[in-house]
Amino acid sequence: xxxxxxxxxxxxxxxxxxxxxxxxxxxxxxxxxxxxxxxxxxxxxxxxxxxxxxxxxxxxxxxxxxxxxxxxxxxxxxxxxxxxxxxxxxxxxxxxxxxxxxxxxxxxxxxxxxxxxxxxxxxxxxxxxxxxxxxxxxxxxxxxxxxxxxxxxxxxxxxxxxxxxxxxxxxxxxxxxxxxxxxxxxxxxxxxxxxxxxxxxxxxxxxxxxxxxxxxxxxxxxxxxxxxxxxxxxxxxxxxxxxxxxxxxxxxxxxxxxxxxxxxxxxxxxxxxxxxxxxxxxxxxxxxxxxxxxxxxxxxxxxxxxxxxxxxxxxxxxxxxxxxxxxxxxxxxxxxxxxxxxxxxxxxxxxxxxxxxxxxxxxxxxxxxxxxxxxxxxxxxxxxxxxxxxxxxxxxxxxxxxxxxxxxxxxxxxxxxxxxxxxxxxxxxxxxxxxxxxxxxxxxxxxxxxxxxxxxxxxxxxxx
Amino acid sequence: xxxxxxxxxxxxxxxxxxxxxxxxxxxxxxxxxxxxxxxxxxxxxxxxxxxxxxxxxxxxxxxxxxxxxxxxxxxxxxxxxxxxxxxxxxxxxxxxxxxxxxxxxxxxxxxxxxxxxxxxxxxxxxxxxxxxxxxxxxxxxxxxxxxxxxxxxxxxxxxxxxxxxxxxxxxxxxxxxxxxxxxxxxxxxxxxxxxxxxxxxxxxxxxxxxxxxxxxxxxxxxxxxxxxxxxxxxxxxxxxxxxxxxxxxxxxxxxxxxxxxxxxxxxxxxxxxxxxxxxxxxxxxxxxxxxxxxxxxxxxxxxxxxxxxxxxxxxxxxxxxxxxxxxxxxxxxxxxxxxxxxxxxxxxxxxxxxxxxxxxxxxxxxxxxxxxxxxxxxxxxxxxxxxxxxxxxxxxxxxxxxxxxxxxxxxxxxxxxxxxxxxxxxxxxxxxxxxxxxxxxxxxxxxxxxxxxxxxx
Numbered sequence: 001x002x003x004x005x006x007x008x009x010x011x012x013x014x015x016x017x018x019x020x021x022x023x024x025x026x027x028x029x030x031x032x033x034x035x036x037x038x039x040x041x042x043x044x045x046x047x048x049x050x051x052x053x054x055x056x057x058x059x060x061x062x063x064x065x066x067x068x069x070x071x072x073x074x075x076x077x078x079x080x081x082x083x084x085x086x087x088x089x090x091x092x093x094x095x096x097x098x099x100x101x102x103x104x105x106x107x108x109x110x111x112x113x114x115x116x117x118x119x120x121x122x123x124x125x126x127x128x129x130x131x132x133x134x135x136x137x138x139x140x141x142x143x144x145x146x147x148x149x150x151x152x153x154x155x156x157x158x159x160x161x162x163x164x165x166x167x168x169x170x171x172x173x174x175x176x177x178x179x180x181x182x183x184x185x186x187x188x189x190x191x192x193x194x195x196x197x198x199x200x201x202x203x204x205x206x207x208x209x210x211x212x213x214x215x216x217x218x219x220x221x222x223x224x225x226x227x228x229x230x231x232x233x234x235x236x237x238x239x240x241x242x243x244x245x246x247x248x249x250x251x252x253x254x255x256x257x258x259x260x261x262x263x264x265x266x267x268x269x270x271x272x273x274x275x276x277x278x279x280x281x282x283x284x285x286x287x288x289x290x291x292x293x294x295x296x297x298x299x300x301x302x303x304x305x306x307x308x309x310x311x312x313x314x315x316x317x318x319x320x321x322x323x324x325x326x327x328x329x330x331x332x333x334x335x336x337x338x339x340x341x342x343x344x345x346x347x348x349x350x351x352x353x354x355x356x357x358x359x360x361x362x363x364x365x366x367x368x369x370x371x372x373x374x375x376x377x378x379x380x381x382x383x384x385x386x387x388x389x390x391x392x393x394x395x396x397x398x399x400x401x402x403x404x405x406x407x408x409x410x411x412x413x414x415x416x417x418x419x420x421x422x423x424x425x426x427x428x429x430x431x432x433x434x435x436x437x438x439x440x441x442x443x444x445x446x447x448x449x450x451x452x453x454x455x456x457x458x459x460x461x462x463x464x
Numbered sequence: 465x466x467x468x469x470x471x472x473x474x475x476x477x478x479x480x481x482x483x484x485x486x487x488x489x490x491x492x493x494x495x496x497x498x499x500x501x502x503x504x505x506x507x508x509x510x511x512x513x514x515x516x517x518x519x520x521x522x523x524x525x526x527x528x529x530x531x532x533x534x535x536x537x538x539x540x541x542x543x544x545x546x547x548x549x550x551x552x553x554x555x556x557x558x559x560x561x562x563x564x565x566x567x568x569x570x571x572x573x574x575x576x577x578x579x580x581x582x583x584x585x586x587x588x589x590x591x592x593x594x595x596x597x598x599x600x601x602x603x604x605x606x607x608x609x610x611x612x613x614x615x616x617x618x619x620x621x622x623x624x625x626x627x628x629x630x631x632x633x634x635x636x637x638x639x640x641x642x643x644x645x646x647x648x649x650x651x652x653x654x655x656x657x658x659x660x661x662x663x664x665x666x667x668x669x670x671x672x673x674x675x676x677x678x679x680x681x682x683x684x685x686x687x688x689x690x691x692x693x694x695x696x697x698x699x700x701x702x703x704x705x706x707x708x709x710x711x712x713x714x715x716x717x718x719x720x721x722x723x724x725x726x727x728x729x730x731x732x733x734x735x736x737x738x739x740x741x742x743x744x745x746x747x748x749x750x751x752x753x754x755x756x757x758x759x760x761x762x763x764x765x766x767x768x769x770x771x772x773x774x775x776x777x778x779x780x781x782x783x784x785x786x787x788x789x790x791x792x793x794x795x796x797x798x799x800x801x802x803x804x805x806x807x808x809x810x811x812x813x814x815x816x817x818x819x820x821x822x823x824x825x826x827x828x829x830x831x832x833x834x835x836x837x838x839x840x841x842x843x844x845x846x847x848x849x850x851x852x853x854x855x856x857x858x859x860x861x862x863x864x865x866x867x868x869x870x871x872x873x874x875x876x877x878x879x880x881x882x883x884x885x886x887x888x889x890x891x892x893x894x895x896x897x898x899x900x901x902x903x904x905x906x907x908x909x910x911x912x913x914x915x916x917x918x919x920x921x
Binding site: 341 | 663666749751752753754762763764765767780782784786787788789791792798802888889890891903
């Protein structure tokens with residue numbers, strides 16, 4: 001996918017990039033010209049800044065926007081003015097919107113790139129609307145709420161040749177590159193078994209406070225600052241309740257993707273990349289159980305999801321097990337007594353050894369036991385590092401938008417990772433059934449009921 | 465388990481067994497005479513019926529009493545007479561009590577045997593009081609509430625030479641025997657890995673469930689008129705009455721029940737113990753959903769490592785509850801149930817789900833193992849026969865149930881919230897003979913607990 005960097009082209013000052021790019025978007029027949037033709041040499045001049053808009057500007061969105069503040073933040077959209085107030089104040093000259101569709105219509109000519117940091121259920125429609133207008137997209141993880149949406153986004157990003165980045169910032173870390181290099185080096189031999197776990201949904205962060213309950217019956221008034229219908233977006237209609245927004249939507253099937261959707265994109269990311277896992281062929285979940293009226297609304301308190309990946313080239317098949325709700329894999333033999341398994345992490349069990357790492361891009365990656373780590377003759381660095389590591393994740397995307405070389409977790413990578421994660425989420429709905437997965441055709445081949453979870457229906461008025 | 469209530473006949477012997485046994489218990493120096501001198505068990509005449517008392521006779525206790533009602537049910541005790549009313553009505557001649565200590569005092573001379581089916585936290589004190597009086601004891605599973613109690617009760621049963629049986633009725637089944645015989649026959653080779661699971665606590669018996677992972681209620685409803693709350697608490701620390709505990713939901717509370725593992729572990733780990741001839745494990749580790757000092761977690765996994773035994777390699781046993789299950793093997797045909805309460809053996813030459821090899825084609829090929837074990841006349845019947853001098857029942861305390869209960873309850877120790885952080889750093893190393901955790905001394909405080917004033921073992 002890498003494009004050879006072209007050097008030395010001078011910039012045509014008469015056509016600003018923003019004009020050029022919006023023109024590209026408007027004229028479908030016009031082939032997209034990579035932004036590098038607009039010149040990338042030397043220090044970045046002020047007029048070379050990207051014009052960035054954001055959809056979902058509170059919470060995590062606020063942080064992503066801040067990390068892109070080297071560029072022009074020209075428009076901010078949020079369905080709740082109050083939730084976004086902090087970000088709105090920080091960028092007083094940005095135009096403010098409630099409906100991203102209105103924003104994209106109005107600002108089409110003024111924006112190059114968009115940050116999407118809405119709740120999961122709106123990722124798909126928002127990111128797709130941007131891509132179709134040929135805007136570069138940074139989208140929070142998981143890439144979307146359903147496998148179908150993810151696949152469509154991945155394909156569209158490729159088709160429209162926009163630069164993309166999923167918000168799994170750990171993928172820009174140095175540690176994930178170490179892991180990749182060690183695995184390539186054969187540090188622990190062929191890997192057949194991987195365990196990944198998260199203490200969510202009871203981790204302690206306020207926004208990880210996943211409710212486990214039936215749908216509330218009371219219907220409090222919608223706060224004045226919130227457009228509830230827009231917040232719902234493509235999700236089935238239900239009356240407003242503060243238990244959904246602004247922060248606890250993650251625990252609800254209709255809006256979030258549970259602990260696995262939330263943390264899987266961070267914690268499964270390193271083995272998914274280093275072992276080139278691709279698509280699983282089989283998945284099966286067990287979960288805690290509870291009354292149907294609760295189970296049909298919110299994610300379980302804990303789950304174990306088992307994936308099987310086929311052999312890839314020289315690499316043997318892999319069984320990857322996901323644990324959440326504070327369940328853990330059995331303590332590995334190589335872990336010294338007294339050494340903690342950690343609240344979030346992954347174990348890669350190889351023929352010749354074991355690697356452990358934490359969340360967010362193989363943080364704290366080590367061969368265990370420590371004695372073996374110290375004795376390990378590390379291979380030379382083969383992968384380029386991302387400037388700033390995890391903290392440089394947004395800027396890596398900004399760079400990609402400017403030089404045309406894909407960002408670290410472009411949708412070509414983030415898409416398949418998210419599909420794998422969401423397949424596990426789907427297996428939780430059909431728990432205790434081993435599901436055979438045909439990734440190419442997006443089909444569970446042995447369970448027809450799965451189709452409605454692969455591609456859920458949108459509410460009227462919403463399309464991808 | 466049919467009722468076999470024959471009409472009462474007159475007693476032939478002037479010295480009734482009940483008098484005899486009461487005397488035996490009263491005189492400590494007096495050697496207990498084996499029950500068989502009182503008449504062969506296989507031709508028990510009606511006059512040789514046991515006189516049985518029940519402690520905790522509602523719910524499961526009612527079922528147990530029914531199952532031994534071929535004998536004379538002479539006294540019934542329950543802390544809640546409304547809960548016990550069905551059983552009371554069924555045996556109108558039995559004298560009724562609230563306090564088992566009082567019943568044992570008053571009826572000492574009239575009873576040979578006692579059925580204990582209280583909540584878990586009262587098992588040990590009730591069983592022990594009966595054993596010390598030389599009464600035979602049938603006690604519901606788990607045998608006790610703590611590891612220490614299980615050991616002490618089993619030791620006392622041996623010392624007092626009483627006939628005992630724990631209420632894990634599955635031990636008497638054909639399936640358990642087939643499982644043992646297939647393993648011993650080498651049908652799946654050496655077993656290095658076993659998985660045992662239950663759907664408890666969230667779908668209890670009869671579609672009910674008991675809550676775990678919840679906190680102590682703050683409201684103080686009045687104690688129902690029919691219930692003696694202080695007696696219900698027994699040796700447990702005092703707390704105000706609430707319907708969150710009684711009846712039945714006590715299972716989920718640390719102070720009273722033993723959670724999903726205590727409830728179902730004694731049923732489902734039992735056949736594994738027999739088939740693999742397990743003893744004490746060398747290590748135990750656990751993980752679980754968020755847990756507090758009031759109730760057991762919603763779901764857990766407990767992993768035991770057992771050392772090699774004569775003829776058997778070391779084996780790892782994984783317990784899962786709350787809906788967690790081991791991975792379903794491909795060999796299990798699609799559509800075939802993986803079960804809500806299962807046992808899965810992984811051997812070096814094959815696999816068994818419950819007592820059947822998988823895939824089914826292997827089972828068909830294999831057929832039936834050679835019979836090595838005697839079949840059971842029935843779980844309760846085994847005990848009655850043992851009380852009358854026949855061989856010990858299959859789940860008697862000293863030879864089997866005491867150890868099984870200790871191992872099951874050791875798993876609960878690994879779920880204790882106060883140890884949780886430390887248990888993510890180590891496996892607990894268990895010295896079964898010395899009854900102690902050797903690498904985390906603070907864990908040992910949970911092996912037994914202080915009784916409330918006025919209660920002793």
